[in-house]
Amino acid sequence: MSSLTSLDPQSPQARAIYDLNNVAWVIFGLIFAAVTGAIIYSLRKYRWREGDAEPRQLAGNKKVEIIWTAVPFLIVLVLFILTARTMSIADPPAAPEPDLIVVGHQWWWEARYPKTGAIVANEIHLPVGRPFSVRLEATDVLHEFWVAELARKMTTVPGHPNHIWLQADKTGTYNGICSEFCGTQHAWMRFLLVAEAPEQFEAWQQTQLRPAPAPTDDLAAHGLALFQASSCINCHAINGTAATARVAPDLTHIASRRQLGAGIVENTPENLRRWLKDPQVVKPGVKMPNYNFTDEQLAQLGAYFKTLQ
Numbered sequence: 001m002s003s004l005t006s007l008d009p010q011s012p013q014a015r016a017i018y019d020l021n022n023v024a025w026v027i028f029g030l031i032f033a034a035v036t037g038a039i040i041y042s043l044r045k046y047r048w049r050e051g052d053a054e055p056r057q058l059a060g061n062k063k064v065e066i067i068w069t070a071v072p073f074l075i076v077l078v079l080f081i082l083t084a085r086t087m088s089i090a091d092p093p094a095a096p097e098p099d100l101i102v103v104g105h106q107w108w109w110e111a112r113y114p115k116t117g118a119i120v121a122n123e124i125h126l127p128v129g130r131p132f133s134v135r136l137e138a139t140d141v142l143h144e145f146w147v148a149e150l151a152r153k154m155t156t157v158p159g160h161p162n163h164i165w166l167q168a169d170k171t172g173t174y175n176g177i178c179s180e181f182c183g184t185q186h187a188w189m190r191f192l193l194v195a196e197a198p199e200q201f202e203a204w205q206q207t208q209l210r211p212a213p214a215p216t217d218d219l220a221a222h223g224l225a226l227f228q229a230s231s232c233i234n235c236h237a238i239n240g241t242a243a244t245a246r247v248a249p250d251l252t253h254i255a256s257r258r259q260l261g262a263g264i265v266e267n268t269p270e271n272l273r274r275w276l277k278d279p280q281v282v283k284p285g286v287k288m289p290n291y292n293f294t295d296e297q298l299a300q301l302g303a304y305f306k307t308l309q
């Protein structure tokens with residue numbers, strides 16, 4: 001499990017930003033040293049001594065005025081050029097067709113792979129070492145998609161798609177967050193970004209594309225029936241059942257995911273049970289109602305969700 005830092009870049013895009021940051025700090029350091037040095041020098045050299053006459057006045061000195069206008073201008077110009085160059089590396093124009101569409105919802109992330117039709121939530125996979133063109137959307141309010149080790153931040157705006165490039169140099173799991181306050185559970189609007197070998201990525205995608213199998217045991221069959229009879233299907237989709245709504249996370253392969261509730265708990269049978277018993281206890285404010293299920297119903301739903309590998 002990796003951390004959430006932009007000081008450990010793991011992609012060409014993130015490295016370009018990191019390098020710019022370092023150059024900027026060197027420039028700021030030199031300015032700080034020069035200004036502080038000049039102040040200390042002047043304080044010592046020109047301090048008032050007994051018998052000193054009034055010092056020579058420089059107001060309106062053309063040479064000095066030109067120098068202290070030109071030097072800051074040049075510094076800003078250098079920073080501007082470096083930034084523009086970084087932007088061309090970190091953020092080249094979007095590909096004509098996105099590889100991935102990520103949609104911010106209060107408070108979870110939907111990810112669609114338009115080239116295959118796979119739709120997942122909160123756990124985004126990506127083949128290692130190749131740039132992915134990502135279109136960013138939102139359904140409700142502003143969110144901000146940020147995988148600190150891999151790319152810049154980018155706001156997701158309802159009705160106005162944005163774009164970033166995502167790439168990971170090394171296989172592994174990277175943490176992502178929503179980085180713009182978006183309501184009660186903004187802090188738990190996290191996601192995992194799993195970079196894996198291309199064959200593994202393809203296999204994962206094929207798994208995600210498979211419809212849910214029909215349950216084979218009684219308990220799970222009751223779970224599916226309960227799911228379809230309750231209002232779950234007004235919000236959730238399970239491929240291969242009557243549920244096709246896109247208001248909430250796709251549950252077709254819920255059992256294959258590592259976390260629930262956009263990172264708030266690990267996806268264990270016990271946590272899933274707690275979630276279904278009362279999601280408001282696990283994630284206060286969450287946009288899913290409490291159904292007051294009985295223990296028997298919770299066991300049925302649990303048995304069914306376990307089959308959704």
Ligand SMILES: [Cu+2]
Nearest residue numbers: 143178182189
């Ligand atoms: Cu958000």
